[in-house]
Amino acid sequence: MSTTDESGKARATIREIASAAGVSIATVSRVLNERPGVAAETRGAVLRVVRDHGFTANRSARALSGGRTGLIGVMLPMVGSPYFAAILSGAAEALYEQDMRMVMCPTLHHHEREVTLLERLMQGTTDGAVLMLPEESNAELKVLHRKGYAFVIVDPRVTLDEGIPAVSAANASGARAAMEHLLSLGHRRIGAITGPRGGKATDDRRRGYFAALAEAGIAPDPALEVEGNFEVSSGVTAAARLLDLASPPTAIFCFNDNMAIGAMRVARERGIRVPEDLSLIGFDDLDEAAIVHPALTTIRQPLAEMGRLAVSLLMRLLDDQPIEALHVELATRLVVRESTAPLH
Numbered sequence: 001m002s003t004t005d006e007s008g009k010a011r012a013t014i015r016e017i018a019s020a021a022g023v024s025i026a027t028v029s030r031v032l033n034e035r036p037g038v039a040a041e042t043r044g045a046v047l048r049v050v051r052d053h054g055f056t057a058n059r060s061a062r063a064l065s066g067g068r069t070g071l072i073g074v075m076l077p078m079v080g081s082p083y084f085a086a087i088l089s090g091a092a093e094a095l096y097e098q099d100m101r102m103v104m105c106p107t108l109h110h111h112e113r114e115v116t117l118l119e120r121l122m123q124g125t126t127d128g129a130v131l132m133l134p135e136e137s138n139a140e141l142k143v144l145h146r147k148g149y150a151f152v153i154v155d156p157r158v159t160l161d162e163g164i165p166a167v168s169a170a171n172a173s174g175a176r177a178a179m180e181h182l183l184s185l186g187h188r189r190i191g192a193i194t195g196p197r198g199g200k201a202t203d204d205r206r207r208g209y210f211a212a213l214a215e216a217g218i219a220p221d222p223a224l225e226v227e228g229n230f231e232v233s234s235g236v237t238a239a240a241r242l243l244d245l246a247s248p249p250t251a252i253f254c255f256n257d258n259m260a261i262g263a264m265r266v267a268r269e270r271g272i273r274v275p276e277d278l279s280l281i282g283f284d285d286l287d288e289a290a291i292v293h294p295a296l297t298t299i300r301q302p303l304a305e306m307g308r309l310a311v312s313l314l315m316r317l318l319d320d321q322p323i324e325a326l327h328v329e330l331a332t333r334l335v336v337r338e339s340t341a342p343l344h
Contacts, residue, residue, distance in 0.1 A: 021049045072314065073121040073129035075105045075114065082286045083256075083303065084132055087154055090307030091130050098315060100127075111135040122149045128318055130310045133157050138164075150317045152310040156200055165317065165326040167310045169301040171201050174332030175208025175253070178281050178299050181334055182251045183216050186343035187279060191224040191249035193238040193259045205255050205283065224249055228259045235262020243270065243278075250343055251279035257286045260296055264339070275341035285335050294338035302330045 018028045023042060030038050031046040038046075074091055076084045088104075095102050103126055107114040114135050121129050128150035134141065134157060142161050144151065153166040160166050182190050192209050195202035206225075213220055226241050228234035235254060239262060242249055254260035260282030264274055272278050274294055282289060285300035309328060316323050 017046065017049050017053065020052075021046045068127045068318070069125065070100055071103050071126045072100050072311070073103045073105060073117075073126040074132075075107060075117060075121075075129060075134065076132040077107055077109045079104070079106050082288065083284060086286070086303035087132055087307040090304030091154075091311050092307075093304075094308040094311035098311070107135065109135060115140075118144065122147070128152075128314050130154060130307070130314060150314060152314045152317070154306050154310045158198075159200055160327070163326065165313050165323070167306050167313065167328050167330070168201075169306065169332050170329045171204035171332075172208040172211070174283065174299040174301070175205035175255075176212045177208075177332065177334045178253050178283065179209055179212030181297070181336070181340065182253065182279060182281060183212060185251075185279065185340060187249075187251040188216075188218055188343075189221075189224065189247065189249045189251075191226070191242040191252040193226055193228045193235055193242070193252060193254045193263065195228060195230050195255045197227060202255060209253060228255070230256045230258055232258045232262040232265075235259030236266055237262075239263035239266040243267070243272065249278075251281070251340070254280065254282050257282035257284045257289045257296060257298055260298070260339075261288060261292055264292060264296070275339050276344070279340040279343075281340055289335075290337070297337045297340040298335050300333045300335050302332070305330055 014025055014028050014032075018025045021028065021042075023046060027038060027042065028046055030036075031043050032050070072095055074088065076088060078084060079088070092102060103121065105117045105121070107117065118129070118131075118136075122144075130152055132154045134153060136144070138158050138160055141153070141164050145161075145164055151165070153160065153164060155168050156166045179190065190213075192206070194206060197203075210220055223245060224242065226238035228238045235258060238259065239252065242252060243266065252260075252263055254263055260280050263280055266272075267274050267278050267280070274280055280296065282296050282298035283301070284303070285298045289296040289298045309330065313323060313326075313328070
């Protein structure tokens, strides 16, 4: 029986291709999976039929033999965010190289919307999915995993079960590198504008922040830690609180670039010079970090590489290939620019 693609056009099954080419189903399978043992003339005949039916001799064609759609769901909170756009660009490029197509599903951070979209993706619409910062709890993701739907998490919001595949940046070591940079410049009273408590990235970065302070023999001061929400506006609010202290910090570690840019705005409005009077460091290394003035010192997350790796892991899952590590952390890197300087 023929199936239809998303345009409604009928497409052939492997049985129909075998019949049209005058060969066995096993022979078509060997050709589509690029296996040896098929005469060149026979291989050419099968590929001609495949092309006539709108398939190619790569993953789209191989998906035919495995009952696949050739579509991968990519769920992300929002498309316009530079952070998620960077991850998306890496995933899209990797899918293109695999000749797979993407079904993009923005969730706007709404849990119910995300659950509904996932249910649709699972109903034979897609072969698997890449889920960026999903709203689901670990328990909900375990249920999804048990149902046999292939997916990989990028930047998990919560700590995940060992069996759930995930890709993230090394947040704790990145935060530690940020702090060690500020400490090496002589700063001892270092504020932190964190993300929301309870989030995995925030908790990991807080751990790196405190570890660096402890190593330097500095007792943490609760007044120097203010919670933000990763938006520029929360960086403005949090920086104002820190700078209003009777003994304000000489440096602030912001848990992402957006909040660092907000802190920079407050400093400028108050006539506080960056970096002469106040050093600022961010986390992410978005494009904006290099174009603000002064250019922002930050911790680079390999965002595009995270997207690419997530697709690579997903393809291995779909092909039933062994995966040595289901939780992968990619290294971060300190990028020193103009917003940090030695303590006067």
